[in-house]
Amino acid sequence: MVLREGLRLVELRENEDVARLAALRDAVNVRWADIAAGRYVDVSDRDLDDYLHQLGTWA
Numbered sequence: 001m002v003l004r005e006g007l008r009l010v011e012l013r014e015n016e017d018v019a020r021l022a023a024l025r026d027a028v029n030v031r032w033a034d035i036a037a038g039r040y041v042d043v044s045d046r047d048l049d050d051y052l053h054q055l056g057t058w059a
Helices: 002-035 045-058
Strands: none
Touching: none
């Protein structure tokens, strides 16, 4: 009984990992499409801190 429950938990975790990986892949594909369509902001190293601060105030 304990072994069966352990196997069930392993399968559950594997299924959750597969679902998380699929969601991550979907999110990455959306962002790549944004980049391909020109929907991004190019920020120089010098301006990065200011840009990130602005993002924080917009959120």
